Amino acid sequence: MATVRLSFSPAPVHVRTARLVGVAVARRAGVAEELLDEVRLAIGEACTRAVALHNQYGIPDLVMVEMSDSDSYTVRVIDRAPIEASIGLTKLPPDELADESLTDEALTTGVGFALLAGFVDDLQVRPVDEGAGTEVRMVWPVHRR
């Protein structure tokens, strides 16, 4: 089993780096080539969400991404925002998506969650064990060569 851990300041510019690293480790771990686009998108969405929460709450702490391969490829994205921020993560129905009253932030959050839920079969969002924060845990199958 191998583990790669990446921490970054909560700035949008670093989300791309996290995506690139996440896909590189996924490929190395043996995740099927046709799943890599979905891995890239899901890691990006989870990190974007974490960065947005840190900025919203003025939290300078690093966002943590941990990738590990054992029987599967597991990615954990951990933020340090108050736990209540995770409540309300729901998929928006189509007729609400272009609703004039929906704010850009609410739309992006809803769409981001729809993408996570749509692209990751094994997805968990749960409080971290210690202190404030949420862990988004995503698992993909690997094929050993």
Added chain:
Amino acid sequence: MELSLTTRTVGEHTVLDVGGEVDVYTAPRLRERLVELVDGGARHVVVDLARVDFLDSTGLGVLVGALKRLRAASGSFGLVCAKEPLLKIFRITALDQVFPIYPSVEAATSTSSGDRDDNPPAA
């Protein structure tokens, strides 16, 4: 790959060619350009996503914002997208039911501008 934005005119349509990665870092530039176009008087805008390698929820939010802005100005807004990975993103988020999505710029710009509620071929 960095975001690239190029504007051209096709008939009464303003076509914005987008290339590279549209994500939380680059999406504000796309938003600025779209706002500039509408503020500058463009009323029938087509965004061509043919050269987009990556599109996330932030980018989708910007596109919805442009759609709303043009609706409010009695204009039209359409997308050109024929790449299956991107089309899947629109399906999963149900945004394929919100945007007119065309397979080519020709298809998007040959539609009458007032026909935004028609069912486009690729959606």
